[in-house]
Amino acid sequence: MARTAIPFGPQHPVFPEPVHLKLELEDETVVGVTPVIGYMHRGIEKAAELKTFRQNVFLIERICGICSFMHSLAYCQGVEALTDVEAPPRARFLRVFWSELSRSHSHLLTLGLLADAMGFESLFMQCWRAREIVLDISEMTAGHRIIQSTCSVGGVRRDINSEMAKEVDARLRALQEMLDRSISPVFLHDYTINRRTEGKGIVPKEQAELLGAVGPTARGSGVTVDIRQTGYAAYSDLSIDPVVETAGDSYARTKVRVRELSRSVELVREVLAMMPAGEILVAVSNYPEGETVSRVEQPRGEEIMYLKGNSTNYLERVRVRTPTFANIPALLGMLPGCELADVPIITLSIDPCIGCTER
């Protein structure tokens, strides 16, 4: 049968970011896919060698504006390891606080976009309405809606007082209710969602492992990985059970996110309740020396950051492996065999973040 080549992107209504896939179709079925990326490449890894290790926090944070806090967290943890500093306990709890806040707004965002791609406008609006609650909390506690800029080498830069904590708790309860009442049930039981995602873009467990999938993409295929289990920041004091589904299709990945979302909101409240008193920032007096690998679990999966310092104000090498970067091979494994109309949904089901991927 004659093959048709269809360019998908870089400017495409479904994606806020430039993704470009060259699809090869036989009739309506995708038989080949070539990713063409680099449209957002800025060269942050290189630029990070040109700025001082303290300035880098702000640059690294802008690898991606959605999981911004977690990028800076991975970086700060790495630099702390290189400078022999340990963030004080309260700072570590606050880090979890903003991390989980980021995770919940990111998951709401993706779920909304997924609904939008299906044409499920009202669900999209609901998700984003709920997301505003999270953003308000972020603004209240960090001073900015999405780019918190609170992480710093040696701790965090802002504290939460008890009044604020109470307010946050109240709002989170409202969010929780919204999730339980409308959003989660729709995603988990709605016929439309089910039909558009079930059986679409399957990656079996072995393949997911081999292709190096991470985060919800891996967990949707039954791989039990969740870097929070390594206990960085304050996660060692919290109970983290990876949310795992086994079907490996878009539906499974969506379900993983929905369940993780609820868990994240719970975690934020738990953290607020458990927060120890004390310092939030310790001074860093020496320059980073040696090398380290720092890992965090982002909304999209595991981020690996390799840092090398040479006892100067500048780092010698900053290497960032973002989760979407690791999930692209898996995406390429999902697409062949699917229908053209499912391409946007399957692509969104790995929650691609091109800003991260291309840095």
Next chain:
Amino acid sequence: MEHEVFVTKDEFIPAIQGMLTERARLGTISCLDLVDEFELIYHFEPQEAPEPLTHLRARVAKGDTWPSITSIYPSASLAELEIRDHFDIEITGITLDFRGRFLRSKESPEAALLKPTPYELTAATRHPARCGEACPAGIDIPRYVRLIGEDRPADALAVIKQSLPFPGILGRVCFAPCEAPCRQAKQEEPIAVRMLKRFAYDNTTYEEEVAAEPTGKRVAIIGSGPAGLTAAYYLVKMGHEVAILEALPEAGGMMRVGIPAYRLPRKVLDEEIDLVKQLGAKIQTSTEVSSLETLFENGYHAILVATGAHRGMKMGLEGEDHHRVLECIDFLRSVSFGKGPQLGNRVAVIGGGNAAIDAARTALRTGAADVTMLYRRTRAEMPASASEIEEAITEGVNIDFLVAPRRIMIENDTVILESVRMKLGAPDASGRPRPEPIEGSEFQLEVDAIIAAIGQSPDVPQDFALETGSKNTVIVDAETMATSREGVFAAGDVITGPASVVEAVRSAKQATISIDRYLGGEGVLPVPELDIKDLTSRQTFIERWARDNQRVVMPTLTIDDRLRGFDEVELGLTEEMAVAEGKRCWRCDLEE
């Protein structure tokens, strides 16, 4: 870092396979630039998730190659591509097809993920631009225009020289067929491609490459116009022995005896003809050839007929043969050789081509005060180029449109030209409206001399025994320029009728290729390789968005200075003007 394993190149692949058997997951690959070598770090995650990572480290000397692990860990492909692009490590065998399943092609360039757009675009990414496609000589116009814009005229000249032996001449007289299709011509502001060529020639020098080893073959070229000179230039460089035989006392053909010196200074013409001589071609002037047999008998292996189109056409009017009725080419030729006739005060020029304009402007310079051109149609149909018409009018030539001569009468010393007014009718075979006389509108014009410039045709001696076609042109194979006789080729106006210098260059280049093949060569023009990058800096590329878009205006002599003699009218661009003009180019060759 904990769990580090250092491996050498030999241990590397087995170590990776070992990781696979342990079912470790590949995290990513980092690369460090250690000045004289690279270090690659493969981060692996053991099966049990919360365990610390294992790091496999390997050193790669710069310039060395390194095996890809994509056939073991397909997920490594992106990281390996990234490292290859950013660090310049040759990682071999990256299979993007994920074991033949997912991606279409191996090493597909699209999948070169995260590749920073190269700052220097390679030739492969260029596209034919309209200007370059329109150039008969096939000059790489966008490239040289760009080089001028980057203030690198010497490189620009080298680019021009790849396709053309005579940039000095063509930079002055070329009709520039490349400018009309320029994308900026829509706003009537095409890039001044010709002026830039002249700028490159005037302001730099070019080192000619020496001729190849002698081949022992001899070629005779009849006619020393641009066609003959071009062929000679390439043939001597290919190692053939070349003799140009020219009937007139000086070489150059129509460029010497047709195009007036105020457009093509004889100094430039001489320079470029001397170049051909220096390369080793012999030019015998005052040698009219009347038979090809004699040439073959004299030991020439091949002959190129490049005799041009010099025979003026007759108007077919009563009184045409009087000595005060001059033929344009004869007139220009005698002026060129400094033996111009006394025309008198009032001159009428009949015709509307470039030759007519040249005759009129030359007449002004030889003392005529009142020069009138008569043309059958209107300005829109005039074959002469618009800028030439403009120049003629500025210099004071009157042009009378829609007028056709009927009769020439001589009374005492005055010439009376009887003409009739015309009107435009239905289009004729050439697509232009056919002029029709308005009966009863006859009028008379008293002049001192008439110059007839209604076209020329080739004048090939009967003894050449070549097949000829319409208007006496020699019939050749469109590809090889071979005539009906073996070993005889033709190029230039003699095959096309009056055309242009650059057309003559084109056909001569084609003829050269087939002459070389005929003589047993490869038929490859001796074009030097150039090491010129297409895009030198980001800045040049950005600049095109930040400049105003006015075509340069060529500085010219004042009218008084022009009419005083045959000094060159156009003065040439200044460096500043040329660079600005070069920057104006949109570089259509670099667009998708």
Next chain:
Amino acid sequence: MDILTRSRTKSPWLLHYSCGSCNGCDIEILAALTPLYDVERFGIVNMGNPKHADVLLVTGPANWRNYRVLRNIYDQMPEPKLVVVVGVCGSTGGVFDKCPNTLGGIDTVIPVDVYIPGCAARPEAIIDGVVLALGKLEAYGT
């Protein structure tokens, strides 16, 4: 005001393209479309098609790969068109100043009408900027 200008200013259609942004501003643009800010009440509609759009919202610095895409999109938009840059990095290069693959602000590639500051720009600022741009659209019509 003729009918075209009127409809353009009363219901401008937007097109959003992200260059090398960090996504921060992109999601704020989307947030402006959703219930809390709801720009649709101004008649503003987000379009996916450059040929239908009046206003191009761009985020992020131009880089060596995307500037052609951006220009392509810009060229495809019908006149009168406006370009609104959202975020500091699209306006000047911002935080990505020393990044080797960026070209700087969007105005190195296409002409820009309105710059919206902020890193990330707040939805209120984005709405403000677009409304400011509409003034320009209106001026085209008179």
